[in-house]
Amino acid sequence: MAFQKAVKGTILVGGGALATVLGLSQFAHYKRKQVNLAFVEAADYVSEPVNREPPSREAQILTLKNTSEFDVLVIGGGATGSGCALDAVTRGLKTALVERDDFSSGTSSRSTKLIHGGVRYLQKAIMKLDIEQYRMVKEALHERANLLEIAPHLSAPLPIMLPIYKWWQLPYYWVGIKLYDLVAGSNCLKSSYVLSKSRALEHFPMLQKDKLVGAIVYYDGQHNDARMNLAIALTAARYGAATANYMEVMSLLKKTDPETGKERVSGARCKDVLTGEEFDVRAKCVINATGPFTDTVRKMDDKDAAAICQPSAGVHIVMPGYYSPESMGLLDPATSDGRVIFFLPWQKMTIAGTTDTPTDVTHHPIPSEEDINFILNEVQ
Numbered sequence: 128m129a130f131q132k133a134v135k136g137t138i139l140v141g142g143g144a145l146a147t148v149l150g151l152s153q154f155a156h157y158k159r160k161q162v163n164l165a166f167v168e169a170a171d172y173v174s175e176p177v178n179r180e181p182p183s184r185e186a187q188i189l190t191l192k193n194t195s196e197f198d199v200l201v202i203g204g205g206a207t208g209s210g211c212a213l214d215a216v217t218r219g220l221k222t223a224l225v226e227r228d229d230f231s232s233g234t235s236s237r238s239t240k241l242i243h244g245g246v247r248y249l250q251k252a253i254m255k256l257d258i259e260q261y262r263m264v265k266e267a268l269h270e271r272a273n274l275l276e277i278a279p280h281l282s283a284p285l286p287i288m289l290p291i292y293k294w295w296q297l298p299y300y301w302v303g304i305k306l307y308d309l310v311a312g313s314n315c316l317k318s319s320y321v322l323s324k325s326r327a328l329e330h331f332p333m334l335q336k337d338k339l340v341g342a343i344v345y346y347d348g349q350h351n352d353a354r355m356n357l358a359i360a361l362t363a364a365r366y367g368a369a370t371a372n373y374m375e376v377m378s379l380l381k382k383t384d385p386e387t388g389k390e391r392v393s394g395a396r397c398k399d400v401l402t403g404e405e406f407d408v409r410a411k412c413v414i415n416a417t418g419p420f421t422d423t424v425r426k427m428d429d430k431d432a433a434a435i436c437q438p439s440a441g442v443h444i445v446m447p448g449y450y451s452p453e454s455m456g457l458l459d460p461a462t463s464d465g466r467v468i469f470f471l472p473w474q475k476m477t478i479a480g481t482t483d484t485p486t487d488v489t490h491h492p493i494p495s496e497e498d499i500n501f502i503l504n505e506v507q
Contacts, residue, residue: 181364187216190223190369192406197223197369200394200410202376202424206356208416212370213363223301223408224363225374225397226492231356234418239443239469239481242275242282242348244268246307247460247467253306264309271348272314281358282350284316285471287456289343290327290334297299297321297341299462304345344455349471373400374466379427380407392428419488438488442498443477443480446470450477462505472504479506 182190199215201208204226212224226232231257244267252260275282289304291297304319320343327342364370378392394409415424425432452456456471471478482498 129133176365177367178365195383197221199412201414203416204230209359212368216366216368222368224370226372227375230360231353235356236353242271268311280341286344287347291340292338317347440486441481442494446477448475
């Protein structure tokens with residue numbers, strides 16, 4: 128996607144990464160509604176960083192205050208917002224990025240820590256003959272390979288074991304996992320394989336020994352979502368984007384377009400959360416990349432705007448490290464209510480989750496007892 132220098136104040140709606148880790152996430156399932164997007168031309172690429180070291184926050188805020196007008200203002204410092212800022216600034220556009228909390232403090236740091244095509248999505252694509260689901264899996268597997276290549280310090284292949292408790296499930300899941308390898312094509316990390324019951328119990332001794340038949344191991348990617356988000360934001364800053372956290376958008380600025388006579392968004396009124404100081408940041412284009420808070424920003428533009436997001440909560444719990452080996456995860460494909468649960472090693476601990484339930488948007492979400500008990504019961 129390319130940006131143009133005169134986008135006429137269009138608000139582009141974006142979201143953060145869609146999952147959570149070590150707690151609760153809120154993410155948005157967007158209803159299919161038409162959104163006016165700007166079709167734009169690429170500016171000149173910037174091949175070398177402007178700053179060897181990112182400027183201090185004070186210097187960044189001075190830039191936000193003293194710049195008469197930016198080409199692009201991005202609201203939201205999650206994975207999507209930081210990515211938009213990096214994309215824009217490396218195309219030669221004068222770019223600003225503001226985030227109300229820490230970078231990656233929301234959904235973008237609370238994922239299952241996996242980069243995967245989605246075994247479950249492939250199953251749906253085959254069962255329902257859904258070509259769109261298939262294309263999504265194909266694209267995700269391509270991006271998995273890309274991420275492992277460009278950020279090997281933050282990403283790595285991870286074997287995941289699928290326990291089998293009925294003999295007829297062994298060929299069923301084996302065919303499904305092999306199809307997953309096949310769809311990945313040249314991007315397949317490593318071929319899947321079958322484990323005997325005894326070998327499976329060596330990796331996960333807490334499995335039900337009397338019912339276990341064997342297991343299948345396949346490979347997906349694991350990555351540090353928070354560090355990836357920070358790396359993108361820091362890179363944008365090094366290339367010259369005015370980037371500031373703890374900078375809350377209070378309202379959107381508007382002005383009349385001389386060509387059409389209509390009001391258009393021309394920036395935002397920002398507040399430094401640390402000092403309480405407020406000032407205007409003007410821009411030709413404003414990008415809304417606030418994840419579950421997308422509708423909040425949209426209503427700053429039009430208070431009667433219909434909601435396009437359905438917030439959902441995904442809960443993970445952190446368990447002692449002995450629940451999983453350091454180099455292998457586990458997938459339970461058939462929980463009591465049909466959902467999938469992962470048990471994944473992470474920083475000497477084990478992450479178990481996730482859930483997916485409707486919720487209200489809050490700044491500091493907390494998991495419900497019901498979701499916690501669901502995960503614990505499935506563990507048992």
